Amino acid sequence: MRVMVAIDDSDESFYALQWVLDNPFSRLMTAPPPPAAAAAAGHDSGSGLLTLVHVQQPFQPYGFPAASSAGVSVFYPTSTVVYSVRKSQEEISAALLSRALNMCRDKMIKAETLxxxxxxxxxxxxxxxxxxxxxxxxxxxxxGKIKRAFLGSVSDYCAHHANCPTLIVKPPPKEASSNK
Incomplete structure (x- = not known):
C-alpha cells in the first residue's frame, strides 16, 4: 500500500500524519504484502511506503515602484535577496519534513520525502x-464556508480532483476551557 501525506507548517497536517501513524492500517506500511497482492497492485516494492510531500509556493521576485525626482522607477530585488529567500524556503521545507520523518521513525514506518x-x-x-x-x-x-470560499481549501480540492481515495483528517476538537 502506498500512502501519501501532505505536510505543511500547520498543526493540522502533523495531526493528520500522527493519525495515519496511530491507526491500524499503518501496519500495512511495515509488513510486506503477499507476493500475488503486490503484483496485482502493480507495485514493485515488497512493502508499503509512506510518502511525505511538502509543496512550497514559488518565489516571484516583483518590482517595487519608487518615486524619485526623475519620475517613477522600479526596483527589483537583487540576486542575493532572491537566493536568500529560496535558501530559506528550502531550509523550512527540510525542517518540516525532518520533523515528519522523525515521527515516522518513532513508529518504525518506512517513509520517503518530496x-x-x-x-x-x-x-x-x-x-x-x-x-x-x-x-x-x-x-x-x-x-468555515465563508473562509473556504475566499481562501480556497487544499483538502476540498484534493477530495474532488485527486485520482485516488482521499482521506481528510479533521483537527481534534478544541478543549473547552473552563473558567474556574
Missing part, C-alpha cells in the same frame, strides 16, 4: 497520480 514547488492543491493531485498512490491523506484546517 519537496515540490507550485500551487499545493495542483501539485499534490499531480504527484499522487504520477506515483500511483493508493491513499492521499490531508489535514483539514477547519475553515
Amino acid at each position: 519537496i515540490l514547488e507550485g500551487d499545493p492543491k495542483d501539485k499534490i493531485c499531480e504527484i499522487s497520480e504520477e506515483m500511483n498512490v493508493d491513499l492521499l491523506v490531508v489535514g483539514s484546517r477547519g475553515l
Whole structure:
C-alpha cells in the first residue's frame, strides 16, 4: 500500500500524519504484502511506503515602484535577496519534513520525502497520480464556508480532483476551557 501525506507548517497536517501513524492500517506500511497482492497492485516494492510531500509556493521576485525626482522607477530585488529567500524556503521545507520523518521513525514506518514547488492543491493531485498512490491523506484546517470560499481549501480540492481515495483528517476538537 502506498500512502501519501501532505505536510505543511500547520498543526493540522502533523495531526493528520500522527493519525495515519496511530491507526491500524499503518501496519500495512511495515509488513510486506503477499507476493500475488503486490503484483496485482502493480507495485514493485515488497512493502508499503509512506510518502511525505511538502509543496512550497514559488518565489516571484516583483518590482517595487519608487518615486524619485526623475519620475517613477522600479526596483527589483537583487540576486542575493532572491537566493536568500529560496535558501530559506528550502531550509523550512527540510525542517518540516525532518520533523515528519522523525515521527515516522518513532513508529518504525518506512517513509520517503518530496519537496515540490507550485500551487499545493495542483501539485499534490499531480504527484499522487504520477506515483500511483493508493491513499492521499490531508489535514483539514477547519475553515468555515465563508473562509473556504475566499481562501480556497487544499483538502476540498484534493477530495474532488485527486485520482485516488482521499482521506481528510479533521483537527481534534478544541478543549473547552473552563473558567474556574
